[in-house]
Amino acid sequence: MHSPSPRTYNAVNWVGLWTLYRKEVYRFLKVHTQTISAPVVTTLLFYAVFALALGGAVRQVGGVPFLEFLGPGLVMMAMAQNAFANTSSSVVIAKVQGNIVDVLMPPLSALELGLGYVLGGITRGVLVGVVTAVAISLFVPMPLSHPLYILYHGVMACMLLSLLGLIGGIWSEKFDHIAAVTNFVVTPLSFLSGTFYSIDSLPEGWRFVAHLNPFFYMIDGFRYGFIGQTDGTTGTGLIVMALTNLALWALALRMLHTGYKLKA
Amino acid sequence: MAAPTVRPFGRVNWIGAATLLRREWARHRKEAWETMVFPPLLALLYITVIALGLGEARGTEQGREIVAFVVPGVVLFTFIMRAAENTAFSLLLDKLEGTVADLLSTPLSALELTAVFALSGTTAAVATGIPTMVAVALTYGLTLAHPWAVAAFALAASLMMALFGTLVALWARKWDHFGAAFGFVLVPLTMLSGMYAPISALPGWAQPLLSANPIAWAIDGFRYGLTGRADLPVGWGLAGLVLADALMALAVWSLIRRGWRLKG
Numbered sequence: 332m333h334s335p336s337p338r339t340y341n342a343v344n345w346v347g348l349w350t351l352y353r354k355e356v357y358r359f360l361k362v363h364t365q366t367i368s369a370p371v372v373t374t375l376l377f378y379a380v381f382a383l384a385l386g387g388a389v390r391q392v393g394g395v396p397f398l399e400f401l402g403p404g405l406v407m408m409a410m411a412q413n414a415f416a417n418t419s420s421s422v423v424i425a426k427v428q429g430n431i432v433d434v435l436m437p438p439l440s441a442l443e444l445g446l447g448y449v450l451g452g453i454t455r456g457v458l459v460g461v462v463t464a465v466a467i468s469l470f471v472p473m474p475l476s477h478p479l480y481i482l483y484h485g486v487m488a489c490m491l492l493s494l495l496g497l498i499g500g501i502w503s504e505k506f507d508h509i510a511a512v513t514n515f516v517v518t519p520l521s522f523l524s525g526t527f528y529s530i531d532s533l534p535e536g537w538r539f540v541a542h543l544n545p546f547f548y549m550i551d552g553f554r555y556g557f558i559g560q561t562d563g564t565t566g567t568g569l570i571v572m573a574l575t576n577l578a579l580w581a582l583a584l585r586m587l588h589t590g591y592k593l594k595a
Numbered sequence: 596m597a598a599p600t601v602r603p604f605g606r607v608n609w610i611g612a613a614t615l616l617r618r619e620w621a622r623h624r625k626e627a628w629e630t631m632v633f634p635p636l637l638a639l640l641y642i643t644v645i646a647l648g649l650g651e652a653r654g655t656e657q658g659r660e661i662v663a664f665v666v667p668g669v670v671l672f673t674f675i676m677r678a679a680e681n682t683a684f685s686l687l688l689d690k691l692e693g694t695v696a697d698l699l700s701t702p703l704s705a706l707e708l709t710a711v712f713a714l715s716g717t718t719a720a721v722a723t724g725i726p727t728m729v730a731v732a733l734t735y736g737l738t739l740a741h742p743w744a745v746a747a748f749a750l751a752a753s754l755m756m757a758l759f760g761t762l763v764a765l766w767a768r769k770w771d772h773f774g775a776a777f778g779f780v781l782v783p784l785t786m787l788s789g790m791y792a793p794i795s796a797l798p799g800w801a802q803p804l805l806s807a808n809p810i811a812w813a814i815d816g817f818r819y820g821l822t823g824r825a826d827l828p829v830g831w832g833l834a835g836l837v838l839a840d841a842l843m844a845l846a847v848w849s850l851i852r853r854g855w856r857l858k859g
Contacts, residue, residue: 364771
């Protein structure tokens with residue numbers, strides 16, 4: 332019998348990265364009722380409820396029927412919340428239970444770790460988004476006016492929220508901490524992002540604040556991909572998304588590299 | 596040393612019941628951020644989104660009416676969710692961790708267990724609902740048109756949901772079942788209950804369906820208590836809720852007595 336020898340690999344540990352990614356995907360697929368179906372149902376309920384409460388059937392937002400305006404924003408909210416939930420819960424649970432060492436011990440670089448988690452989050456976000464979009468398109472038209480915008484903003488938004496979840500998860504020492512990030516940062520930013528109304532219709536003060544919210548740009552750009560109408564400017568949205576993601580990648584990689592709150 | 600003896604008690608094991616109730620309350624308090632701080636903030640966020648999403652109706656009499664209509668439902672929603680989560684989470688955690696044996700091996704009768712869960716969920720709901728009412732009163736204002744109805748409907752609805760949560764935990768065999776019960780039953784029943792729009796504004800075929808939903812009776816009665824406006828007969832609503840409470844208590848008691856999905 333040969334003695335075991337280390338598997339050799341080049342610059343990237345592809346097998347390791349693929350394994351971490353698969354673990355991240357299996358983790359949410361195993362409880363798909365909570366991670367896919369329930370979010371889709373809740374989003375559709377929000378759709379029905381806000382359509383009813385805000386007199387959606389008759390109203391128009393900037394010449395677009397309110398129901399068509401609302402659809403893409405709700406899809407994006409569902410994607411964002413689920414991408415965030417995937418990475419944050421994965422890291423926090425592993426930290427609290429102690430099995431984070433199983434991820435830190437293998438020969439995975441900071442970039443490989445980050446990619447494994449973030450791609451897992453993007454996968455869940457996109458999956459929830461596609462199912463929700465298909466469901467909504469059964470009720471109202473969801474024209475794919477600018478598919479590249481839909482793709483760019485969909486992926487960038489899921490990446491942004493996956494990174495936030497990863498960073499928040501690393502920072503959290505217990506479930507209360509990550510719940511605080513969810514409730515004080517992610518939920519308010521996503522609800523007050525212009526999903527339910529056009530930013531242009533807001534009072535002056537609120538409008539200024541809304542433009543400082545990165546979530547506004549991802550929802551606005553994503554919606555532009557469907558209805559061809561924007562509350563901001565499409566170019567600014569593309570740049571804000573790219574820069575925010577770059578900054579978050581830098582922070583996440585730094586945390587993973589130094590082992591901040593991961594390695595004692 | 597004297598040999599340990601059995602503590603005698605009369606018809607009711609008061610010390611045992613009080614001990615279990617204390618443990619349940621400690622679980623609620625330990626998660627104070629999630630149980631008593633975030634729900635009020637989330638309620639404010641929902642109301643803010645509705646208020647901002649009014650569009651042209653903002654600042655008008657009609658806009659104020661819409662917000663005033665939505666507020667009671669959003670507030671009662673925090674009672675309902677907390678009551679159901681409190682019992683469902685606690686009992687299911689015990690089941691899945693195996694610590695339910697500690698509960699079943701104590702000299703507590705099925706009736707005592709049922710009473711403790713009902714009381715625990717109701718107490719937790721009130722402990723979450725009152726801060727929510729205060730927060731809403733300080734920001735959007737809250738009237739108390741009929742205080743007795745506010746108290747009666749909040750308590751009857753919380754009790755119903757505490758028992759519903761217990762039933763969910765008895766039925767569930769894994770966390771996915773918990774997610775399904777909330778995502779596919781409780782949240783839809785709550786959101787489609789006249790919470791955001793008057794039942795009379797719904798399509799004709801949907802009205803009888805909604806009028807048969809106990810959560811709709813609860814929200815309507817609670818709204819009557821706060822604002823004086825009722826869409827359904829208030830007295831019948833309260834009678835219906837009390838009947839639902841009694842039937843669910845009977846169901847919980849008989850299932851616990853048989854040890855359904857608890858023993859064996």
